[in-house]
Amino acid sequence: MTEATRRTPGTPCWVSLMVHGLDATQEFYRALFGWEFVPGPQQLGPYVRALLDGKEVAGIGQLPPDRHLPVAWTPYLATDDAHETAEAIRSCGGTVAVGPIDAAEAGRMAICSDPTGAVFGVWQAELHHGIAAAGPPGTPVWNELLTYETSAVGKFYRTVFGFEAEPVDSADFDRMTLHVAGRPVASLHGVGTALARDRGAHWMTSFEVADTDAAAHLVAELGGQVLRPPGEATRGRHALVSDPEGAVFTIVHSTASAAA
Known part of the structure; x- marks a missing residue:
């Protein structure tokens, strides 16, 4: 881009x-x-x-x-x-x-x-069109809405922004992928009562890293927190972390990057 x-x-x-x-x-x-x-x-x-x-x-x-x-x-x-x-x-x-x-x-x-x-x-x-690089380590690569359930809020985003929504067919997950012009751009994840009460529904940004384990270790060294240690997920190896002021985000070494 x-x-x-x-x-x-x-x-x-x-x-x-x-x-x-x-x-x-x-x-x-x-x-x-x-x-x-x-x-x-x-x-x-x-x-x-x-x-x-x-x-x-x-x-x-x-x-x-x-x-x-x-x-x-x-x-x-x-x-x-x-x-x-x-x-x-x-x-x-x-x-x-x-x-x-x-x-x-x-x-x-x-x-x-x-x-x-x-x-x-x-x-x-107008002059500023947004993120000028996506994919290399250090760039935001995905956004996911953590919410109570996806059906009602999914209708809101479809109506306002014209997303095409594709529910993930699973008895274990309430997840929906949002598409623009046939391309996946974000996801909605219904977690029900597992949603943190002190945060409520919120968007989560994932940033690409070259090595999830090393990046998580660095977060802690720099005064942040590792809220969920590195583990494997659909999009790659990821960890949930926060910066020193408490802003929560995900670091991920994505499967696509690993294959590249």
Whole structure:
């Protein structure tokens, strides 16, 4: 993908994190993923874009001191019209918490939540088209919604963004894959009462790493936590970790990467 590529509506196109300690957070992710940072739009306060080999892969902003919001990675879904998408979100039972607002010449954005409370962003690209590299270690490679059950919330995302939804046929799993133009782009996972009460429904971003075990060890060395140790899964060897401020994410050495 290139920076000039306008994403098809519904495609996850960016991930962003709002934290209290911007400098310390940059040091953590620089050491973990090899990111470098450049200034980004400052409409919501200090904000930097993370670069990997000169290509934009994520954003990190600083929360105002008086804002005690959960620190979490937030995926952004592409749209051709942020205003129309915001209206559709409201009409389908979701909430628009911020925006749509202009992010300088980069584009327009909104911060929203689905009817179960899971937070996500909406991005209408102008000059900034989102993640410019996906696949190499240090890049976001997948987003999954952890929710109570997939059928009702799946209808919300299908209606708002036009996803094609493919349920996973299993008596043991409540999982649904979302497709855009025939290509899988995200998934919904219903976990019922196993959903953490202190978090509720939430989106989870996975970042590619060259070695899951080594990356998990590094997370702990850098002051983060390993919440679920490395293990094998459908998409490869993964671990659930958090950064020093508590933002939870998945690190994965994907099967595709291992075969490449």
